[in-house]
Amino acid sequence: MAEQRDRVSAVPRRAGHVAALDFGATSGRVIVGEVGADVLRMQQFARFANEPVRVAGRLHWNVLSLWQGALDGLAAAGRHAGALLSVAADTWGVDYGILRSGRMLSTPVHYRDERTAGAVERVERRMPAAEQYARAGTQILPINTIYQFAVDADEGGFEAADGALLMPDLFSYWLSGERVAERTMASTTGLMNARTGNWDDALVAASAAPSGLLPQIVAPGTRIGALRADVAEAVGLGAGVHVLAVGAHDTASAVVATPMPTDGAAYISCGTWGLVGIERAAPVLTEEARRAGFTNESGVDGRYLFMRNAMGLWMLSESIRSWTAAGIRAELPDLLRAAAELADGTSIVDVDDPRFAVPGNMPERVAEWCRERGLAVPQSPAETVRCIVESLAAAFADATRDAARLAGAALTQINIVGGGSQNELLCQRIADRSGLAVYAGPVEATALGNTLVQARAVGLVDGELDDLRALVHRAHAPRRYDPR
Numbered sequence: 001m002a003e004q005r006d007r008v009s010a011v012p013r014r015a016g017h018v019a020a021l022d023f024g025a026t027s028g029r030v031i032v033g034e035v036g037a038d039v040l041r042m043q044q045f046a047r048f049a050n051e052p053v054r055v056a057g058r059l060h061w062n063v064l065s066l067w068q069g070a071l072d073g074l075a076a077a078g079r080h081a082g083a084l085l086s087v088a089a090d091t092w093g094v095d096y097g098i099l100r101s102g103r104m105l106s107t108p109v110h111y112r113d114e115r116t117a118g119a120v121e122r123v124e125r126r127m128p129a130a131e132q133y134a135r136a137g138t139q140i141l142p143i144n145t146i147y148q149f150a151v152d153a154d155e156g157g158f159e160a161a162d163g164a165l166l167m168p169d170l171f172s173y174w175l176s177g178e179r180v181a182e183r184t185m186a187s188t189t190g191l192m193n194a195r196t197g198n199w200d201d202a203l204v205a206a207s208a209a210p211s212g213l214l215p216q217i218v219a220p221g222t223r224i225g226a227l228r229a230d231v232a233e234a235v236g237l238g239a240g241v242h243v244l245a246v247g248a249h250d251t252a253s254a255v256v257a258t259p260m261p262t263d264g265a266a267y268i269s270c271g272t273w274g275l276v277g278i279e280r281a282a283p284v285l286t287e288e289a290r291r292a293g294f295t296n297e298s299g300v301d302g303r304y305l306f307m308r309n310a311m312g313l314w315m316l317s318e319s320i321r322s323w324t325a326a327g328i329r330a331e332l333p334d335l336l337r338a339a340a341e342l343a344d345g346t347s348i349v350d351v352d353d354p355r356f357a358v359p360g361n362m363p364e365r366v367a368e369w370c371r372e373r374g375l376a377v378p379q380s381p382a383e384t385v386r387c388i389v390e391s392l393a394a395a396f397a398d399a400t401r402d403a404a405r406l407a408g409a410a411l412t413q414i415n416i417v418g419g420g421s422q423n424e425l426l427c428q429r430i431a432d433r434s435g436l437a438v439y440a441g442p443v444e445a446t447a448l449g450n451t452l453v454q455a456r457a458v459g460l461v462d463g464e465l466d467d468l469r470a471l472v473h474r475a476h477a478p479r480r481y482d483p484r
Contacts, residue, residue, distance in 0.1 A: 015039045016460050017081050020450035021070045021089040021171060024250065025272040026050055028066050030073025032081045033451030035460045040475040042444060046073025052110045059113040061095065067174060074235040085458045086242040089171040090250045090450050093188030094145045097170045099163045111143040112358055119147035127206035130287060135203055137194035137283045137296030139309055145189035149207035164213040168248035176225035176243035179215040184252035186217050187298040194283040194296050220247050220300045221457045246453040247300045251275045254417050256300050256449030257442060259473035262466055264412040266400040270420025272314045274392065276399035277307020278409055289406050300453060301465050306407050308399045311351035313419055315388045318362040323381055330381055338382035339389060340425045347375040349391045393429035400434055413437045417445035431481040442476035
């Protein structure tokens with residue numbers, strides 16, 4: 001298999017349809033994009049919950065339920081959207097399935113499972129953190145694939161394996177029968193060399209996983225193969241549907257569809273996580289960047305995403321879940337309106353404290369954090385929401401300043417996409433705390449970026465990233481928030 005497969009050859013068309021399988025940490029969607037030179041329309045054909053399952057004390061992804069949701073959505077798309085030219089999957093980062101002879105040996109483990117608590121230290125005994133960063137450029141986080149590999153290696157999880165596929169590559173394999181590793185996703189693992197864009201043998205050895213588990217890395221826009229005949233028959237699609245690689249890490253796809261200028265902009269892709277950074281032509285692999293908690297991930301068209309993985313809307317969604325479970329009426333739009341009416345001066349918590357990263361009673365954890373430091377404790381759901389929003393805004397503003405300083409860039413604006421772009425209070429407070437104009441939207445940036453890379457690969461549009469972003473701006477003009 002060539003490292004870079006040929007792009008799909010196609011005569012330029014007026015417009016056509018492609019399907020994005022967009023799997024997020026809380027839900028999955030099947031979205032069909034109609035794309036042409038001046039056309040960018042999206043239609044959702046399925047939305048299904050992504051609910052992890054705890055078995056014997058370990059948290060797993062319910063990937064078979066996600067797969068069935070994707071098939072049902074593709075079937076609906078085939079019935080109502082007309083002919084599809086291609087399909088591609090994107091997901092969250094770092095997680096993977098272990099295979100033998102094409103079948104999963106175990107259900108993929110959720111990155112929020114606590115199994116990797118001691119794995120970072122074990123790997124660092126084999127390769128110091130500074131050397132890991134100099135090779136991979138990846139922020140040292142226990143969730144990273146390299147540390148999950150270390151746990152599976154210790155537990156014998158690879159003994160019968162002949163391969164491992166990262167989450168979007170697993171879905172692409174089920175669609176096409178071909179095993180690949182898409183580059184933007186591979187860059188989340190801590191196992192890929194940031195300079196070469198290929199697997200780093202020394203990093204794989206440091207994880208203690210067997211060599212040869214991971215397939216060859218391919219670039220976004222690569223044709224992986226044709227839709228398997230049995231899948232095409234199951235969803236009612238005809239022959240000739242291409243399975244493509246896109247920016248398979250959802251952040252990479254989201255950045256593609258962020259309508260920002262080439263220079264001077266920071267981006268925030270805000271969903272369950274908040275990914276805050278700037279786009280660069282080369283990775284930033286300095287020791288200062290490592291100590292500041294920044295990561296370098298591959299983007300589309302050879303770009304590098306220099307960013308910090310920060311807390312996102314998870315704290316709000318977990319708070320809503322906790323209040324609802326306790327019988328407290330909690331609707332986020334109402335709470336945000338009430339929070340916006342509160343006076344400034346709420347306590348600020350460190351949203352990157354590990355206690356906030358795992359499921360549980362989030363409002364009590366926020367209160368506990370404040371009590372430990374003698375800060376004012378939020379007394380109502382609205383006060384808790386305001387505390388969380390202010391804390392996220394402070395973290396995002398700090399991260400944009402740090403990214404610009406470490407990369408030697410000057411910023412004139414911040415673009416926020418994803419679910420956080422709908423949170424007016426958050427957007428305004430980011431503008432206030434950063435002193436920069438904030439441009440919010442589009443909400444569905446990940447699916448849009450997935451769709452646009454497909455559309456370019458099959459000949460519906462052409463051009464560079466700036467051209468794709470200009471199309472997004474025309475179809476989904478962002479809303480501007482100025483500092484107060």
